[in-house]
Amino acid sequence: MSRYPFTAVVGADDLELALVLTTISPAIGGVLVRGEKGTAKSTIVRGLVDVLPRIDVVAGCRYSCDPRTPEPNCPDGPHDADGDATSRPVRLVELPVGAGDDRVSGSLDLARALGAGSAEFRPGLLAEANRGLLYVDEVNLLHDHLVDLLLDASAMGSNTVERDGMSVTHAARFVLVGTMNPEEGELRPQLLDRFGLSVDVAASRDPEVRAEVVTRRLAFDANPDAFLERFAGHQARLRERIAAAQERVGGVVLSPWALRTIARVCAGFDVDGMRADIVIARTASAHAAWRGADAVEREDIRAAAVLALAHRRRRGPFDPPGLDEDLLDRLLDEEPPPPPEGGDDPDDEPQGPDDEEPSDSEATDESEATDGPSADSPQPPPAQDDSPRDEQSPTSSHDTHAETEAEQSPADTQDEPQNAAAPVATASVGAPYRPQRFELSSIGRGEAGRRSRAETTTGRVVGVRPDREGKVHLLATVREAAVRQVARKAEPGSGLLVEPADLRHARIMGRESNLVLFCVDASGSMAARKRMSEVKTAVLSLLLDAYERRDKVGLVTFAGDGARLVLPPTSSVDRAATLLADVPHGGRTPVAEGLLEAADVLRIERLRDPNRRPLLVLVTDGRATSGERALERAFDVADRWHSLDVETIVVDCESGRFRLGLAGQLAQRMLARHVPLEQVSATGLIDAIAPVATPRTSNGKAA
CATH class of the missing domain: 3.40.50.300 (P-loop containing nucleotide triphosphate hydrolases)
Structure with missing residues (x-):
């Protein structure tokens, strides 16, 4: 073909x-x-x-050894330097x-x-x-x-x-x-x-x-x-x-000036480790050889840096890739290149990328074919804003909101004015933090990942089984066949007689990836207490955890008169983070509609991928205010939730001195785990547990 x-x-x-x-x-x-x-x-x-x-290879070598310098430890060797060679x-x-x-x-x-x-x-x-x-x-x-x-x-x-x-x-x-x-x-x-x-x-x-x-x-x-x-x-x-x-590449000169420039560029972009410096040095040498030059120059370093640093600069998992070319040019020009040997005439300095005349082999025809990639420096995507977000502590933010709400009367906190119109405001998102680890309690059999315990294709062998699933366990198969050799009347020297019934397959215990579906309350009852920014930060932190554990994620929001699937389940967690930042809030709180929409999404995904187990994360304060009997309808859906067989976590966003505890009641009816918002972070969880510990004296006894 x-x-x-x-x-x-x-x-x-x-x-x-x-x-x-x-x-x-x-x-x-x-x-x-x-x-x-x-x-x-x-x-x-x-x-x-x-x-x-x-390339030339040793004839018959399964490892494609070079006949001029054959591998001394080649499993098919040793190879004779004068042996047969072939070209392919x-x-x-x-x-x-x-x-x-x-x-x-x-x-x-x-x-x-x-x-x-x-x-x-x-x-x-x-x-x-x-x-x-x-x-x-x-x-x-x-x-x-x-x-x-x-x-x-x-x-x-x-x-x-x-x-x-x-x-x-x-x-x-x-x-x-x-x-x-x-x-x-x-x-x-x-x-x-x-x-x-x-x-x-x-x-x-x-x-x-x-x-x-x-x-x-x-x-x-x-x-x-x-x-x-x-x-x-x-x-x-x-x-x-x-x-x-x-x-030519082996003879390209990498001068001390070029090495200092490469080091300055890598340090200026704050990359971790030394791999970037080594890669840029090798790439710049290859670029110089590609141009036909004998030494690395500025344009070679720039082209190499654009290709080698875009994915190495420090950025969050959800930040877009890219490189600040203005910063790159400033770093490259901090130290001028040395003059060529034999004189200091500025007219004899190496030509830059804008002054270089293309050779005949580099000439291109826009209407016809090209001879391949240009030797000029490639142009990366537009520079991105690398400025860090303002640091925000979820616990301190929650305390501030609590102090603000403490001044409100009980009536004000219970009967907030609701607007049935579409959401009209958008809250900012703070810096994510490390959340506590949520995982499913039972053992699954889904795709290999990093969240819940499961029987997968990678992990630790915990046993064998006779079915035809998984990798063949060689030793167990040989042992099973060995005890039957006498009955099969195997002759000496005939080898081991193995039948299909002897095959044993490894039972491997590892971790699987899950579907994490976020169902987020974006109504006015959340925004009135100025908590939506904190809620979005918590969800972003959970999304970061899902990204690291290789999960699929989906996002459902509910506000006003209904719920909508903002992001269908996908492995692109960064899309969820982008959409989350633009989710508006305001209006009434249709909790029942949000749960029903989430249930529909989970049913469809179960048909598409039966082995991927779901985890629902419901983020709400539990205040159902969408029409008459809204709270009763929410409780009715919660009572029937167990029929879906979906493990659920209810992140309770209610705060302040006067609390109704409706999210906790929802969690109890759904047979779900109830987690207050301030305990979503790993630090918050430790702070919540610490006061319960019994203090000890210096001799180890209880005080």
């Missing part, structure tokens, strides 16, 4: 440049591509292998999202072990990708332990397997490319930092560019052979330029 040509892609210069630089210097550490659907992420990555130079294209190995660690890193060849009785290692995808490209589509949906495994192998250049009585180490030098749609969930910051470069791609809003994209795609679909022939020359020139850069 023909692949779309790499040089035929329009409007993705930054991504093309990042991919080319990592192929010039694989030690950069791979590329993470973030972008909305339909932005040709997969098309560009798959087309990259067609512009890479061919660079491989593109695609890792499925559902692959297990045995398939990725390799494992014991079970067929040979059970059939012939010999222990032989079966290489995995890391071995197949050695000296090639390893592509993971939807990398954000891959299990975290597999992402860790890939990034460790990419950084170390080798893969070690210690299992089933085997100890095997083989080379695993590959360019790791991961693509993801942020709407489907984010990667953890620790994993983001492990990718060398990152690029955010988006569809162009220029009608001319979009029309050219459609024109080329239709031409390719109509006649792939003719389209490939049209771009064959561009592909060949780009391949030659990459090969020349690969030969």
